[in-house]
Amino acid sequence: MNKEKLLYTPIKIIIPLIFLTIASYLMYKGAGYSISKTHIVMMMLLIIFANSSKKAFYFIIIPLVLLYMIYAPIGFTFGKASYQYIASIFTTDYSETTEFMNQIPIENWFYTLAILISVLLFRITTQKFNIHYTKNKTFLIIAIITLTFKQGPFDYFKNIKTSSMEVKHELTRLNEMKTENHWGKSTLTKKSTYDTYVLVIGESMRRDYLNLYGYPVKDTPFMNSTNGVVINGLESGGTNTIASLRLMLTKANTKTWQPNYALNFIDLANSAGFKTYWLSNQGYLGTYDTPVTSIATRSDYKYFTKYGAYDSANTSDYLLISKLKSILQTNPEKQKRLIVLHIYGSHPSACDRINDFNKKVISVKSEKYKYLACYVNSIAKTDDFLSKTYSLLEKNYKKNDDSFSLVFFADHGLAHRVIDNKILFNNNRVSKYHHDIPLMKFSSDDTQQIRYTAFKSGLNFTDGLAYWMGINNKNVTQNIDLFSSKSMSDDYGLHNKIKNSVNDPAIDIRGK
Structure with a gap:
C-alpha cells in the first residue's frame, strides 16, 4: 500500500x-x-x-x-x-x-x-x-x-x-500634417512633355507571376504588346500596403526607412501647378486614418468607391474606369493633370477579386492550387484594367490632342503559405520575392517596347515620379530616372533585410 x-x-x-x-x-x-x-x-x-x-x-x-x-x-x-x-x-x-x-x-x-x-x-x-x-x-x-x-x-x-x-505615433504625425507642406514652389522642366500623367497603383502583385516577366501563363497580353518601357528590378518600400506606400509616395528617409508626409508626391505635383486627382477602390476610413488616405486627401479631387464604408462590400476596380472617362472629358483649360488610380488588384482574397472577370486565363483541378489560379487570373484582370485605361487615354489623345503617360507599379508582393494543404498568399513572412514588384510606362508617343533589367529602389520612388513628370524642386534628388537602363547604386540596406528570408519562387500551376 x-x-x-x-x-x-x-x-x-x-x-x-x-x-x-x-x-x-x-x-x-x-x-x-x-x-x-x-x-x-x-x-x-x-x-x-x-x-x-x-x-x-x-x-x-x-x-x-x-x-x-x-x-x-x-x-x-x-x-x-x-x-x-x-x-x-x-x-x-x-x-x-x-x-x-x-x-x-x-x-x-x-x-x-x-x-x-x-x-x-x-x-x-x-x-x-x-x-x-x-x-x-x-x-x-x-x-x-x-x-x-x-x-x-x-x-x-x-x-x-x-x-x-x-501606429499611434504615425497616426499623430498624420493628423499634424493637415496643413504641412515642405516642398515650397516647384517648376517644370523641358521633360514635362505630356498633358496628362496617370499613375496606377496595383495591389499585392509579385512580378514573377506576370507573363511579362517570364511566368509561363499568358496573364499580361496588354503589358506584353504595348509600346513603352518595362523595368525588371523595382523593389518595394515594404511588404504590405501601408509600410510600402508611405515610403514610396513620400520623400523617404533612406537611412531610417521612415516616411516624410510633409514631402509627399501629391503636394509635389500641386506645387508644380498640376491638377491632381485620386481615384481609389481601396477603403476610405477617415481623413487621416491611414498614411495612404492622408496622401490621397491632398489631391484637388478625391473619389473612393468605399467612401466612409466600414461595412463596404467587395467592389470592382472597373468602377474607376467610368470615373476616369468623365475626368478625361473635362479639361477646358488644358491644365496639366496627375491622375492616380489605386486599385484592389490581387488583394487577398484573390478569388473574390475576379467575380466579374470573364477573361480568365487558367483553371486548375487540384484544390491545392485553386487560390494560385485565382491569383494569376487577378493579374490578368489588372492587365485588362490597364488595357481599358490606356484605351481611354488613347481615344482622348486622338480626339482632344491630350498627350499622356501611364505608369503602373504594385505596392508589394506576397509570400506563399500552405494552410490545410492549400497554397495561399499572405504577409506572414518575408520571402526573397516579397519586394519584387512590376514597373512599366506607356506613353502616347512611344513607338516600341523597351525592356531593361535594372535595380530601382522604392525609397527613391517619389524622386523618380518627379523626374517622370518633369518637376524641379530643391528637395528633389536630381536625375532619378525610374525608366532608364541604369541601376541605382544603393539599396539602403534592403539586401540585409531579406538575406535570411525564405526562398519561394513562383509556382507553375499549368496542368495542376
Whole structure:
C-alpha cells in the first residue's frame, strides 16, 4: 500500500504540470513566437506562483490567458503581432476583416480554446490533489534561478505595446500634417512633355507571376504588346500596403526607412501647378486614418468607391474606369493633370477579386492550387484594367490632342503559405520575392517596347515620379530616372533585410 502511495504521489504532481506545459506552449505559439523552452518554463513558473493564491489566479492569470487567446487564432496562422497587423486593426474595413479571418484554419480556434481549458485543468487538479509547488524549497530555488536569466512571459505585451505605439505615433504625425507642406514652389522642366500623367497603383502583385516577366501563363497580353518601357528590378518600400506606400509616395528617409508626409508626391505635383486627382477602390476610413488616405486627401479631387464604408462590400476596380472617362472629358483649360488610380488588384482574397472577370486565363483541378489560379487570373484582370485605361487615354489623345503617360507599379508582393494543404498568399513572412514588384510606362508617343533589367529602389520612388513628370524642386534628388537602363547604386540596406528570408519562387500551376 505504501508503494502504491509513493507511486501515486509523483503521478499527481506530474499531471497538473502536463496541463500547464500544454497551456504555456499554446500561449507562446498563439502569440506567434518561435518556441523557446526557457520562455515556456518561465510562463509555467508565473502561473504556478500565482496559483498559490486564488485571487492571483483568477484576477491575474485568467485575464492574462484571455489576452493571449484574443490574438491566438491570428498568431497561430500569421505569426507574432507587428506594425502590419496592429495597423490593420486601425485601418481595415469589414469586408477585408472577413477575408482576413477566413484565412484562419478552424483548428486554430480549437487550439485557442485549449489554452483556457488546460489552464483551468491545471488549477482543478492542483486543488483536487492538494498540490502546493511553492511550498517546496528546492522548487523555489530552481524557480528563482530560472527567473533571473530572462523575463519572457511579458515579451508578448512589450511587442504589442511597441507596435501599438508605432501606429499611434504615425497616426499623430498624420493628423499634424493637415496643413504641412515642405516642398515650397516647384517648376517644370523641358521633360514635362505630356498633358496628362496617370499613375496606377496595383495591389499585392509579385512580378514573377506576370507573363511579362517570364511566368509561363499568358496573364499580361496588354503589358506584353504595348509600346513603352518595362523595368525588371523595382523593389518595394515594404511588404504590405501601408509600410510600402508611405515610403514610396513620400520623400523617404533612406537611412531610417521612415516616411516624410510633409514631402509627399501629391503636394509635389500641386506645387508644380498640376491638377491632381485620386481615384481609389481601396477603403476610405477617415481623413487621416491611414498614411495612404492622408496622401490621397491632398489631391484637388478625391473619389473612393468605399467612401466612409466600414461595412463596404467587395467592389470592382472597373468602377474607376467610368470615373476616369468623365475626368478625361473635362479639361477646358488644358491644365496639366496627375491622375492616380489605386486599385484592389490581387488583394487577398484573390478569388473574390475576379467575380466579374470573364477573361480568365487558367483553371486548375487540384484544390491545392485553386487560390494560385485565382491569383494569376487577378493579374490578368489588372492587365485588362490597364488595357481599358490606356484605351481611354488613347481615344482622348486622338480626339482632344491630350498627350499622356501611364505608369503602373504594385505596392508589394506576397509570400506563399500552405494552410490545410492549400497554397495561399499572405504577409506572414518575408520571402526573397516579397519586394519584387512590376514597373512599366506607356506613353502616347512611344513607338516600341523597351525592356531593361535594372535595380530601382522604392525609397527613391517619389524622386523618380518627379523626374517622370518633369518637376524641379530643391528637395528633389536630381536625375532619378525610374525608366532608364541604369541601376541605382544603393539599396539602403534592403539586401540585409531579406538575406535570411525564405526562398519561394513562383509556382507553375499549368496542368495542376
